[in-house]
Amino acid sequence: MVRMSAEERRESVIRAATAEFARGGYYGTSTEAIAKRVGVSQPYLFRLFPGKKAIFLAAAERCIEDTIRTFSEAAEGLEGEEALHAMADAYTRVIAEQPERLMMQMQTYLAVAAAEQEGDHEFGEAVRAGWMRLWDTVHLPLGADIGETTTFMAYGMLINCLVAMGFPPGHRVWEGVYESARTKGRPEH
Amino acid sequence: MVRMSAEERRESVIRAATAEFARGGYYGTSTEAIAKRVGVSQPYLFRLFPGKKAIFLAAAERCIEDTIRTFSEAAEGLEGEEALHAMADAYTRVIAEQPERLMMQMQTYLAVAAAEQEGDHEFGEAVRAGWMRLWDTVHLPLGADIGETTTFMAYGMLINCLVAMGFPPGHRVWEGVYESARTKGRPEH
DNA sequence: GTAGTTAGTGATTGAGTACTAACTTACTGT
């Protein structure tokens, strides 16, 4: 048994929760599964967080923060086409190394409707605010071009869906995605 | 009490299940909720379908079929830019009239990973096959242009996500989407 | 009208799950 400070434990709970919620979504993930992954007893989670919802929320918010940081760091000091490529490359790395981050984001989006139905309007509010922050983060380096930004986000969502469906890398559905990353933003002739 | 043939009942179960699963996903939806919406007792669902999974699968497949038909009907006899606009218009109508169809599709994509973990590989196979059929359905009218097709699908997925998050129509995140629908495919300058 | 079939219900069960309460084990400062 490895003892940790509560704050450190909370961190590893967030990581474990991200992986588990990414696969099963809010309802398809038991707190026991999270606890197992952390290597801690299930009831102890409720000492670290007030409830399951709070764990989901913490994981969701962390996820958005991470993605915002990924893009803002990638685009730092660049703009226009260069920024676009840098951010696209950064996202490609996330796809390969942390697909659970993409999946968790999708789960977060879909959890909004369910939360809304249960009377929780704050959750949707928080998710939309996070989206807007993400949007603005890519908007500026892309020269504040709404069309470019929207297309970039659209490709991101397409990638998320393809990853979710489990299309293996190299499958023909990815062709158009890579192609676009190569040609997009190039001066027309 | 209104009696129906088993086949008719199955149809209304699929419709009800689509609406319920769209909001809560597979795990977040109880068979009782579906039964209530149909107006039938919960155990009776298991006479019409072998289990909850079968209901989800039926709803998911219906959903994809409907979307494929939506696009193929919209693009019938058209090609290139005209087909693009016709399909975009058709999708706009779906957003307004049957948002649950979009949400159900997203839920289907995300259910793949969960099914995979439970050892069910056929589900993912079926979902990917459906996606490919949908892809091919829009690919041909768009002049078999991979880039155009990918962009079209990407915008579709972005729309699905924005709808899921509950961004109201008129919110600034939609600007870029509409703008693209107006200008995309137009000859430059 | 009655036998056979099809549509549908009520009661129940067994497994899983979020969360609580009471207790134990390890570290820290004095």
Added chain:
DNA sequence: ACAGTAAGTTAGTACTCAATCACTAACTAC
């Protein structure tokens, strides 16, 4: 050494939910 505190566990509760079983009500063919 030992008191206090922070980390963590075991046992248990109240509840939800998919699925089964035994039964009833309505339609149909003869």
